[in-house]
Amino acid sequence: MKYKRTVAILAPLLVLAGVGGWFAYQKLHPAPAITHILCMGDSITASDYGDYTAHMTDRFRESRAPIEVTSAARPGNTSGEYLRWMRETGLLERTNPHLVVLMLGTNDARVDGDHTPTPLFVKNMHAILDRIAAHHNPDTTTPAVILATVPPIPEPSLEVFNQSSQRRVEKEINPAIRQLARQRRLHLADVHGFFRQRIELMSGVHPTPQGYSALGDFLFREARVFLTGQQNAPEKERLPDNMRGTIAFESNRDGNFDIYLMNTDGVRRLTRSPARDGFPSFSPTFDRIAFESDRSGRFEIHTIDRSGRIEKLFASPTRDRSPWWTLDGKYIYFDRLVDGKEQVFRFHLEKKKVEAVTSGRHRTAVPTVSPDGNILLATGHRHMGWDLLRIDLSDGKESVFTPGYGGCRAKYSHSGEYVAFVSHKFDKRGDIILTPAAEFSPTRLTVDGDRHDYYPAFSVDDRHIVYASGPQLYDGNYDLCIVEIATRRTWTITNHPATDYKPVWGEWGNP
Structure with a gap:
């Protein structure tokens, strides 16, 4: 009887422990979210002649990427017929793609009743792209978009195509597609050039x-690069030529963690300390960078100028981390450990005075302040997990x-119009989310479901966001990536086995 009572008591506890362990495992090892690719096109996409989407699917399966490919091919369709079909069938509403590969134009070059003048072809393509964007x-x-040129016609093999069709594909249709890509800042997959070299x-x-x-x-490689920015390892890590400014970030690529700088010339180390x-x-x-350092034995806030001179701003009674310099230059906000919990403080640079901003029994950390100095956003733990908190600095509301x-690690755009932050809502790993600062209206920017995307920061012109992406939560081989806000095109800009993270984007000259 005593044994049975013991089993009766322990059994529910063991079940609860198992369930709790399962939830803990799921939190640490979440299943990758699925990224959906929709391939829109005519018989060049899929038909009785062949189906490139099937081969694309096989390649993603081989790479074990959490990506699904769906064919939306309409053999024989011109751009106008395809536009009408996608409207009538609710194509986008049915499929909800994260990425669209769009390749149309071959049938617009026909010489029968489907002949489409180039200006009308361009108008139809704009209408298709407008529907995707909306x-x-x-x-x-x-949905992000990869716009593809169409293959050459080496020999008209069907009676509805002739030498005029050949000419139009070369001189009208593909030049129009390239112009569309430039005008709308879309990623261009040059299918025409690909087949020109393999006629x-x-x-x-x-x-x-x-x-x-x-x-x-070919399109598997184009889509994979677009979604993850993972290109062949560059000979030199650097900012892309069309982007200005300097990215400062934290890395342990030389042994311990230091501050590094990246611009179009490459990467250089800024601080050198065993701490x-x-x-x-x-x-x-x-002209200066604030940073956290434990060179005194505990984390405190320091600055470094362009000449390399380092200054500790004040002594910390516990530990101070996560500095944020306000746009008016008056304050550096940071979080300090108080009775074992983070609270937000600020240092008045002119008065040399530390002031408490938040207090209480809950944790409030990683502050960022709106450019007008009125609103503090911070990562806060109140009751049931972490949220991004909005604190009015005039009344503390x-x-x-x-x-x-949820939400954490927010950054304001330089204009103050937008906020980027991290959320685990969709893939349980961390995505970069964008919202207007005035009203919460979120848009998910990153969809790479097998990686953790963290620490967003806006470019100096607010057109791009740099962030850190890695296979593990908080540490491991994080690389820096950039996403273009308008198109969601992604670049990976570091390629190092170390941890590169916590980036911020500004300007910095050589000493």
Whole structure:
């Protein structure tokens, strides 16, 4: 009887422990979210001649990427017919894609009743792209687009195509597609150029079976690069040529954690200390960087100027981390450990005075302040987990800024119009979310479901966001990535086995 009573008592506890362990495992090892790719096109996409989307699917399966490919091919369709079909069938509403691969134009070059004048083709393509841009998925993302040129026609193999069709594909249709990509800042997949170099893979108007396979491989690489920024390792890590400014970040690539700088010339080390230096924040005049360092034995706030001179601003009674320099240059906000919990403080640079901003029994950390100095956003733990808190600095009134999203590690855009932050809502790993600062209206920017995306910061022109992406939560091999806000095109700009993270984007000259 005693044994049975013991079992009766322990059994529910063991079940609860198992369930708790399962939830803990799920939190640490969440299943990757699925990224949906929709391939829109005509018979060059999929038909009885072949199906590049099937080969594309095979490649993603081989790479074990959490990506699903759906064909939305309409053999024989012109751009106008396809536009009408996608309207009538609610294509985007049915599929909710994260990425669209759009390739139309071959049938617009026909010589029968489907002949489409180039200005009308361009108008139709704009209308298709406008519908894609206006669509919002349930996870708040707007589909990104890869716009593809169409293959050459080496020999008209169908009676509805002739030498005029050949000429139009070369001189009108593809130049119009390239112009569309430039005008709308879209990623261009040059399918035409791909087949020009492999013309034996074309059989008249359509690719050969081997051509469809090769096209699937080509567009797999284009989509994978677009979604993750993972290109062949560059010889030199640097900011892309079309982007200005300097990114400061924390890295342990030389052994311990220091501050590094990246611009279009490459990467250089800014601080050199056996201690840990990290979490950089530019001054509004870009002549100094605030950072946290434990070089005194505990984390305290320091600054470094362009000459390399380092100054500790004040002594901490506990530990001070996560500095943020306000746009007016008056304050550096930071979080301090008080009775074992983080609270937000600020240092008045002119008065040399530390002031408490938050207090109480709850944790409030990682502050960022609006450019007008009125609103503090901070990562706060109140009752049931972490949220992004909005605190009015005039009266201390506090509210949850990201209801239903959790949220942490926010940054204001330089204009103050937008806020970027991290949320685990969709893939349980961490995505970069964008919202207007005035009203919470979130848009998911990153959808790479097998990685953790953290620490967003806006470019100096507010057109891009730099962030850190890694396979593990908080540490491990994080690399820096950039996402273009308008198109969601992504670049990976570091390629190092170390941890590169906590970036901030400003200006910085050479000493």
